[in-house]
Amino acid sequence: MGWAEVADVRTLVYTAEADSQVEKSLDSAKKDIEAITGSIIGIVPDTLFNAHKYLSAITLMNFMITSGELAYMNKMGPDQTYNKPEDMIARYQKKFEQSMAQYGYSTNAASLYAVIKLEEV
Numbered sequence: 001m002g003w004a005e006v007a008d009v010r011t012l013v014y015t016a017e018a019d020s021q022v023e024k025s026l027d028s029a030k031k032d033i034e035a036i037t038g039s040i041i042g043i044v045p046d047t048l049f050n051a052h053k054y055l056s057a058i059t060l061m062n063f064m065i066t067s068g069e070l071a072y073m074n075k076m077g078p079d080q081t082y083n084k085p086e087d088m089i090a091r092y093q094k095k096f097e098q099s100m101a102q103y104g105y106s107t108n109a110a111s112l113y114a115v116i117k118l119e120e121v
C-alpha cells in the first residue's frame with residue numbers, strides 16, 4: 001500500500017477545494033509523519049496510511065476554517081446551520097494518534113523480536 005491519496009481524504013472531508021489544495025494537505029502531512037518516523041521507502045504500512053489520511057484531513061479542515069469554507073455558522077436566507085469543526089478535528093486527531101501508536105508498537109515489537117532472535121544465536 002502507498003501513501004493516502006486525494007480520494008482517500010475526500011472520503012473523510014467533503015470540500016469544494018480543488019484537488020491541488022487536497023494534495024498540499026497530503027504533502028504537508030507526509031512530511032510531518034516522515035519527520036517522526038523517518039523516510040519510508042516502498043510499501044507503507046496500513047497504520048501509517050491511516051495516520052497520513054487522518055492528518056491530511058486535519059490539515060485540510062484547518063485550511064477550510066481559515067478560508068471560510070468550514071465556518072462555525074452558515075446562513076442562507078432564514079436558515080442557519082452550525083458546524084463544530086473542532087469536534088471533527090479532535091476525532092481525526094485521536095484516530096491519527098492511535099494509528100501512530102499502533103505503528104510505533106508494531107515497530108518496537110519487530111525490533112524486540114530481532115533482538116531476542118539475535119540473543120538466541
